[in-house]
Amino acid sequence: MKDMVEIRWHGRGGQGAKTASLLLADAAFNTGKYVQGFPEYGPERMGAPITAYNRISSERCTVHSNIYYPDYVVVVDETLISAVDVTAGLKADGAIVINSGKSPEEIRPLLKGYEGKVCTIDAGKISEEELGKNFPNTPMLAAIVKVSGIVEPEAFVKDMEASFHHKFASKPHVIDGNMRALKRSMEEVKIG
Amino acid sequence: MGIRERLSGNEAVAVAMRQINPDVMGAFPITPSTEIPQYFSTYVDNGQVDTEFIAVESEHSAMSTCIGAQAAGCRAVSATSSCGLCYMTEMLYVAASDRLPITLAVSCRALSGPININNDHSDAMGVRDTGWLMLFAETNQEVYDNYLQAMRIGEAVELPIMICQDGFITSHAIENIELVEDDKVKAFVGEYNPKHYLLNKDEPMAVGAYATPTYYMEAKRQQAQAMIDAKDVIRKVGAEFGEMTGRTYGLIEKYMMDDAEEAIVIIGSSAGTAKAAINELRAEGKKVGLIKIRSFRPFPSEDIAEALKNVKAFAVMDKDDSFNAHCGPIYAEVCAALFSNGVVGPKGINYIYGLGGRDVRIESIKTVYAELDKIVETGCTGETYRYLEVRE
Structure with a gap:
């Protein structure tokens, strides 16, 4: 991993892009990194485009601005591709990870000539099948971890299991589904 | 060595409050009051602190509650931001002139209009002449550290103190932070032993009395002196904090x-x-x-x-x-x-x-x-x- 990795999340209000960015910060924190996880607040309403950010570094980062030249972009809602300039400033040696049932080849023409890696994962389908509901968070988190290599996959899976046990202490029945969603996503993410 | 954690700035302040276990929190429980009372209320509910949490209908009342509690001899705290701080303004002057070392956490945000919820310093700067001590933080670590030092400073000079951080930029952002162990915090902050307080049956007193022109200006001069004296106190407490944590603070x-x-x-x-x-x-x-x-x-x-x-x-x-x-x-x-x-x-x-x-x-x-x-x-x-x- 580079000394500093910067990630931008695009989602819609209510989909949990902010939560996912905080979970990623947690996962990196647990491997000894310095982390920042923060949303960009606007007039919050369900369905409106929202942005969240992560900085993950080996030294404390003192910068408190938004991220304009991310190494990675995660798009939690495919429909945002036409509404938001999701690849703005995205580094060519980085990657974009999109929640979509389409292949990277099908998506790439929609990305305004972006030349870096294009990755897709059908987080909605995985979530429906494993959790019975559309919570794309967990699969998207797993996909960006797999694509970016910010955290070792094995350490990540172990860490998430512990954190699910803590988070869902009162509803243990959802732990297994979340773990299956996580693992499936790491296997099924298509890198193009 | 402290405890390695990652917290938002608002969480960090709530944790500091839990470690200090103040006697009373007077707070307006919904926006624009910040998430701090919300986080803190869970500590109250879980019995992790024995603070009396008084939920009120406005920030004006939140500060009035703190004034009453602190005058009685308690440690009182609150938290707010933006227009909530504006709404407190009248009582901020009362707290300072009554020489009550209340601690107020402020997550600084813009004021209307145009309507905006994001960070700037309009709210805090608008109350800069109310007679409160004001410390500002760059990071979540600093807002936490400042909060742990706040009561030592305020109580030494008998002035209320605002612990300010940048709304959203640090208040809602997760960053690494090194927490001080609970027992060390308790030892550092110590107990509040006010010289004069309303519930002291051996010393009947009035708080917030009328001052005629013969006395008003002397009261203000003493307030000004307390602010002057605070400079050395802030340096001294910052140095002592540095001995405990390795993080030394000055003005x-x-x-x-x-x-x-x-x-x-x-x-x-x-x-x-x-x-x-x-x-x-x-x-x-x-x-x-x-x-x-x-x-x-x-x-x-x-x-x-x-x-x-x-x-x-x-x-x-x-x-x-x-x-x-x-x-x-x-x-x-x-x-x-x-x-x-x-x-x-x-x-x-x-x-x-x-x-x-x-x-x-x-x-x-x-x-x-x-x-x-x-x-x-x-x-x-x-x-x-x-x-x-x-x-x-």
């Missing part, structure tokens, strides 16, 4: 100032972004530095004059505007500090920046230093009252 922080020819004076989270800009400019051989104001009240007049006396040019960054057709509040105070300390050499300009959450980037700060380059080159400041990165 200001200087960054790369030893040989600096150009400097900016700044407050809050953008100081960190400015440090990154300085690192890049230093790598190009530019002699640039920064002064971060930690204590805005009391204002560190001598420290700032001393730190700026050898620079050729400086820019003071104000994250709000006084709308006086002249300058922002920090610039006014910095210039007054220089003049009263006999420093007249450096050329200074003022930037109003970052209003309503306008993002402050490394490039934004570099723009400021580029302007300072021009001033050093030409010897001419041009317009001193400027807006940074605004469409006109």
Whole structure:
């Protein structure tokens, strides 16, 4: 991993892009990194485009601005591709990870000539099948971890299991589904 | 060695409150009161603290509650931001003049209008003359550390204290933080033993009495003296905190100032972004530095004059505007500090920046230093009252 990795999340209000960015910060924190996880607040309403950010570094980062030249972009809602300039400033040696049932080849023409890696994962389908509901968070988190290599996959899976046990202490029945969603996503993410 | 954690700025303040276990929290429980009372209320509910949590219908009442509790002899705390702080204003003066060392956490945010929820310093700067001590933080770590020092400072000089951080930028951002162990916090903060308090049956007293012109001004003079005395207390408590944690605090922080020819004076989270800009400019051989104001009240007049006396040019960054057709509040105070300390050499300009959450980037700060380059080159400041990165 580079000394500093910067990630931008695009989602819609209510989909949990902010939560996912905080979970990623947690996962990196647990491997000894310095982390920042923060949303960009606007007039919050369900369905409106929202942005969240992560900085993950080996030294404390003192910068408190938004991220304009991310190494990675995660798009939690495919429909945002036409509404938001999701690849703005995205580094060519980085990657974009999109929640979509389409292949990277099908998506790439929609990305305004972006030349870096294009990755897709059908987080909605995985979530429906494993959790019975559309919570794309967990699969998207797993996909960006797999694509970016910010955290070792094995350490990540172990860490998430512990954190699910803590988070869902009162509803243990959802732990297994979340773990299956996580693992499936790491296997099924298509890198193009 | 402390406890490695990652918390948002609001969580960090709530954790500090839990560790301190204050007697009373008076708080308006919904926005714009910040998440702090919400987090803290779970500690109350879980029995992790025995604080009396008094949920009230307004910030005016929140501060009134704190005033009553602190006057009775309790440690009282609250938290707010933006228009909530405005709504408290009347009672902020009462708290200060009654010499009640209440602790108020402020996550600084813009004021309407246009309607905006994001960070700037309009709320805190609007109450800068209420007689409260005011410490500002760059990071989540600093807001936590400042909170742990707040009661020691406020109680020593019998003045209320505001612990300010940047709304959203640190208040809602997760960062690494090193927490101090609970027992160490308790030992450092200590017990509150007020000299005079309402519930002391052996010393009947009145709080908030009427003062005729014969007495009013003496009361104010004593308030002013307490603020003057606070400078040494802040340094002393900051040094003692440093012995415990390795993180020492004063009234200001200087960054790369030893040989600096150009400097900016700044407050809050953008100081960190400015440090990154300085690192890049230093790598190009530019002699640039920064002064971060930690204590805005009391204002560190001598420290700032001393730190700026050898620079050729400086820019003071104000994250709000006084709308006086002249300058922002920090610039006014910095210039007054220089003049009263006999420093007249450096050329200074003022930037109003970052209003309503306008993002402050490394490039934004570099723009400021580029302007300072021009001033050093030409010897001419041009317009001193400027807006940074605004469409006109």
